[in-house]
Amino acid sequence: MSIPFPSDEWIQDLSRQLHESASYGRSAKDWEGDFVFVVEPDGAYPNTAYLYLELHHGRSPGAAQIASPEDRTAEFMMSAPYSTWRRVIEGKIDPIQAMMTRQLKVDGNMMKIMRYPKAAKEIVDCCACIPTDFAS
Amino acid sequence: MWYFVAPQIVFGEGALSALDELEGRRALIVTDENLVSLGVADRVRSHLDRAGIESVIFDEVEPDPGVETVRRGSLVALQFEPDWIIGVGGGSPMDAAKAIWILYERPDLDPAEISPFVTLGLRKKARLITIPTTSGTGSEVTWATVLTDPDEQRKMAVGSRECLADMAIVDPVLTAGMPADLTADTGLDALTHAVESYTCAWHTDLTDGLAVHAIRLILEYLPRAVANGADMEARERLHNAATCAGLSFGNTMAALAHAMGHTLGVVFHVPHGRAVSMFLPYTIEFTANKSPRRYAELAALLGCTGEEGRVGAQALVRRIRGLCREIGAPTCLGDAGIERDGFEAKLEKLVDDAANDTSIVATVRVPSYGELERLFICAYEGVPVDF
Numbered sequence: 247m248s249i250p251f252p253s254d255e256w257i258q259d260l261s262r263q264l265h266e267s268a269s270y271g272r273s274a275k276d277w278e279g280d281f282v283f284v285v286e287p288d289g290a291y292p293n294t295a296y297l298y299l300e301l302h303h304g305r306s307p308g309a310a311q312i313a314s315p316e317d318r319t320a321e322f323m324m325s326a327p328y329s330t331w332r333r334v335i336e337g338k339i340d341p342i343q344a345m346m347t348r349q350l351k352v353d354g355n356m357m358k359i360m361r362y363p364k365a366a367k368e369i370v371d372c373c374a375c376i377p378t379d380f381a382s
Numbered sequence: 383m384w385y386f387v388a389p390q391i392v393f394g395e396g397a398l399s400a401l402d403e404l405e406g407r408r409a410l411i412v413t414d415e416n417l418v419s420l421g422v423a424d425r426v427r428s429h430l431d432r433a434g435i436e437s438v439i440f441d442e443v444e445p446d447p448g449v450e451t452v453r454r455g456s457l458v459a460l461q462f463e464p465d466w467i468i469g470v471g472g473g474s475p476m477d478a479a480k481a482i483w484i485l486y487e488r489p490d491l492d493p494a495e496i497s498p499f500v501t502l503g504l505r506k507k508a509r510l511i512t513i514p515t516t517s518g519t520g521s522e523v524t525w526a527t528v529l530t531d532p533d534e535q536r537k538m539a540v541g542s543r544e545c546l547a548d549m550a551i552v553d554p555v556l557t558a559g560m561p562a563d564l565t566a567d568t569g570l571d572a573l574t575h576a577v578e579s580y581t582c583a584w585h586t587d588l589t590d591g592l593a594v595h596a597i598r599l600i601l602e603y604l605p606r607a608v609a610n611g612a613d614m615e616a617r618e619r620l621h622n623a624a625t626c627a628g629l630s631f632g633n634t635m636a637a638l639a640h641a642m643g644h645t646l647g648v649v650f651h652v653p654h655g656r657a658v659s660m661f662l663p664y665t666i667e668f669t670a671n672k673s674p675r676r677y678a679e680l681a682a683l684l685g686c687t688g689e690e691g692r693v694g695a696q697a698l699v700r701r702i703r704g705l706c707r708e709i710g711a712p713t714c715l716g717d718a719g720i721e722r723d724g725f726e727a728k729l730e731k732l733v734d735d736a737a738n739d740t741s742i743v744a745t746v747r748v749p750s751y752g753e754l755e756r757l758f759i760c761a762y763e764g765v766p767v768d769f
Contacts, residue, residue: 272751273737342743343584346498347383356499357540364737367748 248379251335252285252295252328254311256376261299261309263372270372271304274365278302279321279358282312283331291328291381322354332380335373341366386588386633387543388523389512393552393622395614398513400551401429409437409466410459410508412479414444417471422515422556426470438462440482443471446530446537446648447478449493456485459508468511469547472568473519473654476512477527480545483510484527493529496540504544512547515556517607517620518568518655520575520628522550530648537644539740552625554618562608564653565620566709569604571655572596572624573702574639574662579631581669581676582744592630594683599623601684601705608709635744638665642758645735649728650720660712663699664760667767669747670695676746714764725762732758 249256264270278301285295298318300308312318326334330349333339342363344350352359359366392400409430413423418441430437440455459467459482467486469479484496487504496502512522521527526541560568573596579585580593600623606616636658642665643658652660670677670692678694681687687697703713712718715725733754742748749757753769760767 269750272734340583340743343384347385348499349383352499355495356497357494357538360497360740361538362738363740363743364748367742 248377250379250381251331252283252297252311256378257283257297257299257309257311259376260369260372261306263375264301264306264369267368267372270365270368273304273368274301274362275304277304277362277365279354280318282315282318282320282323284315284323284325285331286325286327288327288329290332322352322359324350324352326350328381334370335376335378337370337374341370384584384586385543386586387525387546388629389547389550391523391550391552391625393625395553395555395618397551397553398425398429398556400549401426401511402432404430404433404435404466406433406435406465408462408464409435409468410462410464410482411437411439411468411470412443412455412482413439413441413470413475415441417441417475417515420559423470426468426513435466438464443475443478445474446528446654447474447481448530452478452481452485452493452529455482456489459483459486460489463507465508466511467508468513469521470513470515472514472516473521473528476514476519476521477529479512480510480521480525480527480541480547481529483508484545493540494538496527496542496545498525498542500542502542502544509548510545511549511551513551513553513556514621514624516560516564516568517557517617517624518571520572520624520632522547522552523625523628524632526632528644536735537648537739550625552621554614554621557617557621558611558614560611562611565611566604566608566711567653567655568624569600569607569620569655569709570659570706570711572620572627573600573604573705574643574655574658575631575636576600576627577662577666577680577698577702578637578639579627579634580680581666581746582635582637583746584634584744585676586634589630589633592626594680596623596627596630597680597684599626601701604705605708636741638669638742638745638749640741641736641739641745642732642761644739644741645732646715648735649732650724652718652720656711656718659706660715660718661761663702663713664757664767666695666699666702668749668753668757668769669745671767671769673746715762716764720762722762729755729758
């Protein structure tokens with residue numbers, strides 16, 4: 247059964263996979279910093295969605311779709327149009343290259359993220375494992 | 383969407399005289415004590431004198447420069463107020479020059495905040511010239527800066543496309559006195575840059591040709607330059623090769639051999655080029671066991687083989703190992719003088735730091751922790767990677 251993106255179910259599935267991943271756990275064992283992913287509207291998706299992902303010391307204790315970024319305090323906010331998120335999740339563009347070319351905009355200390363590239367890869371790999379149903 | 387960036391490059395014998403035409407008032411020369419004692423810094427200074435530019439030398443750059451060093455250099459710059467920063471040396475002085483320049487322009491920044499993801503707003507106070515005195519690092523044409531965090535014993539790559547030099551002066555005369563082992567180590571660094579650039583996940587049409595040509599030049603001229611340091615034709619072609627490799631990987635990325643080499647270099651103080659090149663054949667074998675196409679293609683372009691797949695990739699591995707043996711470079715960690723007990727004691731740190739090295743991001747086949755540990759052991763023992 248596929249899971250729609252973006253949705254509360256989708257971000258919770260990502261959180262569960264990360265929480266259970268030994269490899270993510272080791273690569274992010276010192277990591278502290280939650281994320282809000284902002285899915286911006288474009289031709290393929292008409293709404294704005296906010297997905298909150300809690301990450302702490304190699305685990306993901308929780309996640310939720312939230313109504314507004316003010317609903318949760320997060321150290322990092324990543325924003326991109328829906329179609330860019332889709333290409334990242336499908337592995338069609340590298341998320342680090344997307345950040346470097348500002349296709350994926352980051353609010354937060356990027357160098358902190360760059361000190362955990364293996365963890366970033368694990369997150370993307372987990373995204374790719376979610377049977378995702380895209381809007382178009 | 384991607385970028386290709388490069389500074390203005392003045393190259394060939396006598397290129398240093400480009401400084402005679404420089405316009406400005408003051409220049410800070412960033413280098414190391416060795417290059418001062420060899421008279422290289424003074425040669426740069428004499429050209430600046432001809433241009434009517436006052437200069438000061440900051441010669442405190444150590445191998446694998448730390449954050450504190452570049453902070454000290456930036457304080458010198460803030461006091462002297464240069465309109466040019468000139469990095470003269472191998473990778474360490476040039477990387478330090480970039481970081482000193484950034485902190486001079488932006489004293490409010492923590493070096494760890496220098497990233498391609500933020501706008502730095504440089505060139506308000508000064509511009510940057512890079513002058514390599516070794517043929518390997520490519521730092522003269524790249525925007526990355528590698529600094530060492532002494533607390534964590536870990537290298538950190540910082541930088542931004544804004545950190546690219548305004549001018550790179552690639553004069554082979556400056557490499558004439560390099561000893562054979564330094565020539566070998568730095569040449570192998572350039573080789574690793576070019577091979578990883580061609581085969582990494584971020585390779586591009588604009589960088590592939592530079593990588594292939596750099597490899598061809600290195601395979602032909604590195605043995606000659608190591609055997610006879612006075613062979614100026616070999617020196618010049620090798621110097622150009624290192625810059626070609628820098629232009630290539632500076633616009634793509636290094637990969638797994640660099641991730642492993644960075645951590646080995648910091649933990650066991652192995653020279654950078656020797657460290658990354660020792661891992662290169664093992665990382666090729668590992669990656670090619672699943673994704674051999676680019677390696678086989680490269681081997682064919684170099685005339686090593688016409689075979690495809692893993693067989694073709696193996697031909698490239700043999701060619702690289704053959705070069706290493708020809709120039710007397712170690713092909714495994716055990717031969718590089720690293721004691722087994724010390725290696726095993728540090729293996730977990732080596733694995734953890736390599737896994738989270740920035741160079742891992744463009745690696746085509748990212749190893750698991752278990753695979754990375756086995757890779758380190760293969761590279762220590764000098765046995766083929768069959769997984």
